[in-house]
Amino acid sequence: MKIAFVGKGGSGKTTLSSLFVRHLAVTGSPVVAVDADVNQHLGSALGLTDEECAALPSLGAELPAIKEYLRGGNPRIADAASMIKTTPPGRGSRLLRIVEDNPVYRLCARPVTVDGASLRLMATGAFDEEDLGVACYHSKVGAVELCLNHLVDGPGEYWVTDMTAGADSFASGLFTRFDQTFLVCEPTRKGVAVYRQYQGYAADYGIRLHVIGNKVESEDDLDFLREELGDALLAGFGRSAWVRRTEQGRAPAFTELEPANAEVLRVMQETVDAAHAERDWGRYTRQMVSFHLRNAESWGNAKTGADLAGQVDPDFELGEHLAELPEPLGV
Ligand SMILES: Nc1ncnc2c1ncn2[C@@H]1O[C@H](COP(=O)(O)OP(=O)(O)OP(=O)(O)O)[C@@H](O)[C@H]1O
Numbered sequence: 001m002k003i004a005f006v007g008k009g010g011s012g013k014t015t016l017s018s019l020f021v022r023h024l025a026v027t028g029s030p031v032v033a034v035d036a037d038v039n040q041h042l043g044s045a046l047g048l049t050d051e052e053c054a055a056l057p058s059l060g061a062e063l064p065a066i067k068e069y070l071r072g073g074n075p076r077i078a079d080a081a082s083m084i085k086t087t088p089p090g091r092g093s094r095l096l097r098i099v100e101d102n103p104v105y106r107l108c109a110r111p112v113t114v115d116g117a118s119l120r121l122m123a124t125g126a127f128d129e130e131d132l133g134v135a136c137y138h139s140k141v142g143a144v145e146l147c148l149n150h151l152v153d154g155p156g157e158y159w160v161t162d163m164t165a166g167a168d169s170f171a172s173g174l175f176t177r178f179d180q181t182f183l184v185c186e187p188t189r190k191g192v193a194v195y196r197q198y199q200g201y202a203a204d205y206g207i208r209l210h211v212i213g214n215k216v217e218s219e220d221d222l223d224f225l226r227e228e229l230g231d232a233l234l235a236g237f238g239r240s241a242w243v244r245r246t247e248q249g250r251a252p253a254f255t256e257l258e259p260a261n262a263e264v265l266r267v268m269q270e271t272v273d274a275a276h277a278e279r280d281w282g283r284y285t286r287q288m289v290s291f292h293l294r295n296a297e298s299w300g301n302a303k304t305g306a307d308l309a310g311q312v313d314p315d316f317e318l319g320e321h322l323a324e325l326p327e328p329l330g331v
């Protein structure tokens with residue numbers, strides 16, 4: 001199950017991503033956590049030291065190797081250089097699974113242990129000026145989009161992405177790649193305004209979007225969110241002394257998280273799990289193809305000197321039925 005956390009800067013995306021990831025890991029689920037936010041803080045929220053965070057490999061830097069691996073023996077993709085972030089998989093491509101060992105994880109993921117449970121962490125690498133707001137290949141989040149378009153994940157397995165809500169995710173198809181999007185929203189007008197903007201895009205693409213209120217301090221805060229958001233509001237996460245203690249470096253055990261906040265995490269997992277029945281791999285595949293054709297035309301063809309529409313395999317549909325296929329020859 002592919003999950004995104006989005007929301008206004010400072011709303012608590014990283015905090016709630018890291019808590020959700022902990023909840024999943026300690027309850028025994030396989031998890032890949034991906035830091036795709038402008039400010040890279042997921043590692044430290046998961047308890048890594050500054051040195052460990054600095055040593056995390058960057059998906060952006062490994063993009064050529066990722067492309068080379070995913071391309072596999074797909075005859076429609078001449079070489080890694082002609083593969084752009086939206087190039088869809090086809091027959092012969094290599095796919096990714098949540099639970100497996102593969103060169104992408106070996107290069108880009110690091111194991112992290114939280115409260116005795118283990119998960120994989122990947123990071124896009126910090127964004128620089130060049131990366132922001134552009135649809136082209138500079139974008140480091142492109143590596144995440146490429147991986148998601150090659151991922152065959154099943155129920156009970158989780159890929160959790162800490163993202164921005166900003167224009168950068170709308171410039172590409174990334175925001176459409178998730179089974180569940182959680183928009184983190186403080187009980188303020190600005191937080192709600194970011195939801196409304198996001199919701200506009202989400203509705204056009206059939207995106208499953210729920211709001212998690214955060215830093216909720218009172219029933220009055222919850223009333224405000226209910227009035228503004230109606231059914232879109234899933235739950236309100238309280239202002240948390242546990243979170244504050246974590247930020248102070250006092251590393252409280254996860255079991256000490258306030259029970260009401262732990263319950264919010266449980267409800268979130270339930271909501272994600274319910275999304276499985278709504279999955280539509282046909283639509284998922286069609287959307288990736290449509291974003292690819294758009295990117296090809298607007299910059300990809302010019303950049304690679306080829307007609308990238310030819311990369312689309314018309315008879316290929318991504319789906320869980322492919323999860324058990326043997327690796328293509330030549331691995
Ligand atoms: N429920 C909470 N209780 C207490 N403090 C919180 C809570 N949620 C977030 N915070 C604090 O608010 C600050 C911002 O949170 P966080 O870094 O998670 O936000 P963000 O949306 O990821 O920000 P950015 O846009 O910078 O990536 C941090 O200091 C964090 O500890």
Ligand SMILES: [Mg+2]
Pocket residue numbers: 013014015037039041162
């Ligand atoms: Mg953050």
